[in-house]
Amino acid sequence: MRRAVLGWLASVAFVGSTLATAETPTLWGIPIGEYAQRRAQLRKLLEPDQIAILASESSPPTRLKFRQDSNFMYLTGLEAINGVLVILPKDSPLEESEVLFLPRQSRLSRLFEGPLPEPNAQTRRESGIEDIRERSELREFLAQALKVHPRALLNRPARTLLTDTLREANPEVQLSSVDRLMARLRVIKSPAEIALMRKAIEATIAGHRALAQRLKPGVYEYELEGAAQDAFRRHGSEREGYPMIIASGPNACILHYHANKRRVNAGELVLVDIGAEYSYYTADITRTYPASGKFTPRQRELYRAVLDALKYAESEAKPGITLAQLHQKVVAFFRNHPLRARDENGELKTLDHFFVHGLSHMLGMDVHDLDPNLPLAPGMVFTIEPGLYVPAEGIGIRIEDNYLVTEKGVENLSRALPREPEAIERMVGAGKSQR
Numbered sequence: 479m480r481r482a483v484l485g486w487l488a489s490v491a492f493v494g495s496t497l498a499t500a501e502t503p504t505l506w507g508i509p510i511g512e513y514a515q516r517r518a519q520l521r522k523l524l525e526p527d528q529i530a531i532l533a534s535e536s537s538p539p540t541r542l543k544f545r546q547d548s549n550f551m552y553l554t555g556l557e558a559i560n561g562v563l564v565i566l567p568k569d570s571p572l573e574e575s576e577v578l579f580l581p582r583q584s585r586l587s588r589l590f591e592g593p594l595p596e597p598n599a600q601t602r603r604e605s606g607i608e609d610i611r612e613r614s615e616l617r618e619f620l621a622q623a624l625k626v627h628p629r630a631l632l633n634r635p636a637r638t639l640l641t642d643t644l645r646e647a648n649p650e651v652q653l654s655s656v657d658r659l660m661a662r663l664r665v666i667k668s669p670a671e672i673a674l675m676r677k678a679i680e681a682t683i684a685g686h687r688a689l690a691q692r693l694k695p696g697v698y699e700y701e702l703e704g705a706a707q708d709a710f711r712r713h714g715s716e717r718e719g720y721p722m723i724i725a726s727g728p729n730a731c732i733l734h735y736h737a738n739k740r741r742v743n744a745g746e747l748v749l750v751d752i753g754a755e756y757s758y759y760t761a762d763i764t765r766t767y768p769a770s771g772k773f774t775p776r777q778r779e780l781y782r783a784v785l786d787a788l789k790y791a792e793s794e795a796k797p798g799i800t801l802a803q804l805h806q807k808v809v810a811f812f813r814n815h816p817l818r819a820r821d822e823n824g825e826l827k828t829l830d831h832f833f834v835h836g837l838s839h840m841l842g843m844d845v846h847d848l849d850p851n852l853p854l855a856p857g858m859v860f861t862i863e864p865g866l867y868v869p870a871e872g873i874g875i876r877i878e879d880n881y882l883v884t885e886k887g888v889e890n891l892s893r894a895l896p897r898e899p900e901a902i903e904r905m906v907g908a909g910k911s912q913r
């Protein structure tokens with residue numbers, strides 16, 4: 479695994495060691511030198527007439543915890559507010575390669591928000607970004623830069639906040655998204671990123687275990703949510719990577735259910751799709767539990783079909799295959815499976831009829847991480863999550879693990895969490911015997 483990742487580092491010409499040591503200064507668990515390498519990589523991907531402009535989030539929301547824009551965070555490691563990072567292509571006639579514009583903080587802002595990164599020596603030292611200027615200089619800088627680089631690639635906050643400014647600075651400017659380039663950078667994880675993802679996965683597994691212990695008929699879905707959240711926090715997770723799905727009985731057939739307010743009945747299945755975020759990286763792990771601690775024969779045979787599909791996909795996943803190809807293999811697996819179920823019209827159908835979503839997605843700073851749609855390659859992290867949803871029977875089953883692509887295949891990063899039906903029953907049963 480280590481060899482695979484270092485191989486990737488060599489292939490994109492990252493120089494020097496990016497492995498953190500005690501002396502390596504880090505931001506959010508990532509060596510600051512790695513942020514500089516990321517910005518250098520983006521710079522290399524820009525065409526001569528392009529410029530990348532990435533804004534930070536603008537203001538702290540009152541109802542939600544602040545979370546920096548993932549692309550801005552990936553390139554700076556700074557939870558700045560109203561900042562703008564400008565990256566120029568190599569061989570730009572302008573002298574600069576990268577400039578970060580940050581606002582001065584007012585006395586009141588410091589009282590309300592606490593200290594934020596400002597254009598000063600401290601931010602230069604902490605971030606390793608040398609050229610940090612006053613936010614008030616941005617407009618004039620862009621007016622000059624857009625003359626030479628009229629194609630601007632923007633992140634989401636920049637599209638919202640800076641579109642008017644850019645058009646004023648240069649009416650000829652062509653605006654598009656920087657996501658396609660960012661996907662190429664973000665899809666391959668460095669050793670430091672993989673270490674953070676392992677932490678997120680560890681916290682998520684603890685959440686599943688705590689939740690399974692609390693599961694019994696009569697419990698409310700939101701109580702289970704609380705149990706998982708408590709375990710996340712005890713493992714250092716700042717927040718969830720996405721709203722928890724804790725879906726009992728018929729709710730398991732609503733794919734984006736996260737109201738989590740129903741009372742769990744005896745004999746039902748509870749589909750639990752949760753992911754802790756750790757230092758801006760998220761896990762995404764699903765298990766399906768029998769509320770009473772025992773699968774019915776019907777639940778068990780469908781569960782077994784989903785688990786077999788997962789194991790099959792796992793064995794087929796290796797460098798060179800695309801996620802779309804992997805998905806098609808699992809569709810065929812379900813189509814050829816001997817089991818049948820009735821659809822909403824009472825007709826018997828093969829199992830592929832009940833597998834209605836994508837098998838996989840990339841995973842990283844975002845739960846559905848930016849995806850350049852390239853074949854799997856060492857250093858990529860992705861999910862495999864087959865599921866079967868049979869509303870006529872009130873049964874929804876999904877099993878999802880998180881995988882790191884290695885030289886020869888994949889490593890299941892979430893393998894510490896049981897998934898065999900007998901082990902799942904023991905996880906739920908363990909809670910009962912303690913009460």
Ligand SMILES: [Mn+2]
Binds near residue numbers: 762839861863878
């Ligand atoms: Mn997922």
